[in-house]
Amino acid sequence: MRTLLLLLSFLGLSGCTGMPDRVEPVKGFELNRYLGSWYEIARLDHSFEAGLSQVTANYSMREDGGVSVLNRGFSADENTWREAEGKAYFVEEPDTGYLKVSFFGPFYGSYVIFELDKQNYQYAFVSGPDTDYLWLLARTPQVEPEVIDKFEQMAKDRGFNTDQLIYVDQQVASAP
Template sequence: MKLIITILAVSALAGCLGMPEKVKPVNQFELPKYLGKWYEVARLDHSFERGLSQVTAEYQLKDDGGVKVINRGFSEKENEWSEALGKAYFVEDESTGYLKVSFFGPFYGSYVIFEMDQENYQYAFVSGPDTDFLWLLSRTPDISDELRNQFITSAQDKGFDTRKLIFVEH
């Protein structure tokens, strides 16, 4: 059921390839360094992840140069894992952290990496098409207080309502 909800929610984002006014994607992005498993540490609530804990995203290179996206999370209420498979492609050039992601057919939504550890690729701040979509991803499920505060401050400066952040249990 969660997978169906995910598909419907992402479908509602059809054509949503913009980004919040104050959000700018990172430059000098290197996709090979970004591939692999990420833990969702924080997010703004939305229907397609509501109630999920232990959320991860895994990114794999596709033969066509795009990215295979595997999102997983555990629903305690339903006592089961939920998984959504998608695909992502660069909107601009491959050195700009601005992709479009789809979990259903031709419908895409924005995936904008606006801040990250560009040396080691250990964390990323990600926005959707507007200030209703925000994620903090990390290579580990636990982060420092310093990084948490950095994320909150950066998100507030860009117009996100950080009072509504959910910090994901792992």
């Protein structure tokens, strides 16, 4: 619940559907290929995700044409799973990777896909409304080093502080 409240605070404070100056959303985006489960590989950290491992995002269609968003992560400190449910809608044309996402009422934040494996939709580089928000998502819990190198370079070129990146632990803890 605390994570959800922090996430809501973030969206309420940002309430912005803009994007960083040097970020351009991908064109030729196909939502149906993007739907499903993604693993969070790397991120710039924020209070609403602090300390979470095994972070995933699941996207599915809503009846109103939008996208349902379910973010989930494990807090080892609390030995609990945290979830946040939201909704997303295109800001521009549906073939442009530029959406607005809300986890609470009328407050939306940007979700800008600025790089995507268009052949197989296996990874995506995502920005928020400014250079404080950045994620590398993938269909698998690990990616090739070349994808990480590309992510770091593209993010740095766009003004993100890549020295602050957190690489998410996607390993499931084994039972004692």
